[in-house]
Amino acid sequence: MSILEIKDLHATVETPEGTKEILKGVDLTIKAGETHAIMGPNGSGKSTLAYAIAGHPKYEITSGSVTLDGEDVLEMSVDERARAGLFLAMQYPVEVPGVTVSNFLRTAKTAIDGEAPALRTWVKDMKGAMADLRMDPVFAERNVNEGFSGGEKKRHEILQMQLLKPGIAILDETDSGLDVDALRIVSEGVNRAKENTEVGIMLITHYTRILQYVKPDFVHVFVNGRVAEQGGPELAERLESEGYDRYLTPSA
Template identity: 80%
Template sequence: MSTLEIRDLHVSVETKEGAKQILRGVDLTVRSGETHAIMGPNGSGKSTLAYSLAGHPKYTVTGGTVTLDGEDVLALSVDERARAGLFLAMQYPVEVPGVSVSNFLRTAKTAIDGEAPPLRTWVKDVRSAMDNLRMDPAFAERSVNEGFSGGEKKRHEILQMELLKPKFAILDETDSGLDVDALRIVSEGVNRVKQNPDVGVLLITHYTRILRYITPDFVHVFVDGKVAEEGGPELADRLENEGYDRFLTSTTV
């Protein structure tokens, strides 16, 4: 069993007006086999948490700790964090012209594992994962995310997650921009990964619709850069009915 532990995390970002504090003391522990949903209004710091964990240079950690099985994550480079077992599915995946999906996936797998996967089994694994995600085999020869629809980009993120097999998958608003069919396919992919008890999932979302397909063990409400409330799946149902008004009102009093 692995543990991702976030303690009193403070993060700022540079703006035209100077440094702006976004995260204001986040405490969160995710263990293998657990699914945690991070919910909250726009601008509450959800994506900042995701990118800070992954090591995006735009975000500066000004306080607190992040450890993975006791190892200091914040002392690691981006690629070292990936090899340690962190995976980020981005809300807005970037295009990589000239690099095919197949080459990208195999290069990433080699970098994570420290050795190239056996070609015969790798091709079989990729084909199986693509079939599960209803992806045309020709997709593998397209340039990464170039000309992809929103649904194709998100399915490609889940394809990476299935093949790279991280310890902790951080999914940053994977449901945004998806129609009902694509949402269901992406959710099925996440649920396949969740079947592995060695994987923990941190699911960041603004809406509850993806939680109809992916049942979280814990729900955390983010407001003003910190966790305002925690609970089980029933908390997501309450948010569906009531929204975030009661949290926003309490922070402005």
């Protein structure tokens, strides 16, 4: 049962104007089987939080801690974080020319598990997961994200999550750019992964529409680099009707 604990996390990034602090003391705990929705306006630091946890070199952690099952995540390399059970579904998935989806997924699974999955079982699992996500089998032999639509890229991210079975999954605006049908299919994939593996989910989003399909246990309002308020699903409903104005004060 994985537990991700973030305590008083501060992080900076270099900008043309100099060093800028983005995360300003984030406290958050996510346990296996829980879904935490991180909601907030543009520029509040939500994606920075995701990438800082994942180990993006652009962001420098200046203080605070991140642990996964008691182990210091910040001392781990990016690949060590993945093997420890962290997964990041990117807001803007990158293209990887020359690497097919099937090779990419099996190589990733082998790296995380320390041994290659049995080929017959793997092919069955991959085909089943792709069918669940309404992905044409031909995608397995296409290069990773090359020529994929926005919705296809997001389905591929969820396909990775289903097959790699992380302990904690960070989904960075997985709903952005999706039409209604794609949103429902992607959401079903998230729910399926949660039911099958008890993964803990950090779901970063601006809007409540994905929360109609992926029901959060906790909602956190993220403003100016920190959690400004937290509550249950009713908090998301209030944000839908009121927006973020109450948090956007000079002292926020």
